[in-house]
Amino acid sequence: MTLLFALILMGSAHDALAASFDCNKAASGTEKLICSDAETSALDDKLQQAYKTALLATDAYGKKELAKEQRNWIKYTRGICLDVACLRQVYTDRIAMLARNEKNIEDGESHCIKPGAYLHGIHYCDVGAQVSRDPNDQIDSFNQSLEQQKQSGRIIGCHRLIVLSDGMHIGPGPGAQIFGGYCVLQNGTQRQNVAICNDDMIGDFQVQPVTQQDTSDKRLIDFTYSQCYGG
Known part of the structure; x- marks a missing residue:
């Protein structure tokens, strides 16, 4: 027993x-x-x-x-x-x-960061920004950019991703899109928090170290727009 x-x-x-x-x-x-x-x-x-x-x-x-x-x-x-x-x-x-149990799996709210012309009672937007629901969606693309630029290390994970789009186009589909993320870059055994952005169509790319205090959405949008938006 x-x-x-x-x-x-x-x-x-x-x-x-x-x-x-x-x-x-x-x-x-x-x-x-x-x-x-x-x-x-x-x-x-x-x-x-x-x-x-x-x-x-x-x-x-x-x-x-x-x-x-x-x-x-x-x-x-x-x-x-x-x-x-x-x-x-x-x-x-x-x-x-x-737990939100959303019927439609969609990205977050979009914001106009560069207002355009005001025509026929409509205020158009030249450049819009949107937070992606899946922060890891562009990791393969970011790593391809790292390889093309002959930079060492690989992105192994991201915790924030935004997309900049031309005109009124927001989200996936046709249109020029530029991505920016707060990610973890691993080089050998070392890990580093970075801000990274790229534009696959033009080839613009940038990566720089960030601290935990520098990871606001506004900073990421400003970084992506200034470093990788060629429009």
């Missing part, structure tokens, strides 16, 4: 650390971190439920976008955490976003 009771306790302890995946098969350092901490494991399970609920709430296009966004989050946001504190924070933030 004593042995049986001990086995039950061991099983209960294992269940307390149960994540949304099999911890016995945890392969990456991130997965092992998740499984080593009961609170983070519980957050992982909660996130899985929030993701399933969000998928049910959105339309067909939204399901595709949400799945891509979730893959990016796992690889580039959760995947670059080095400790439990980081994991808990990114899980909490992601769960809050998914």
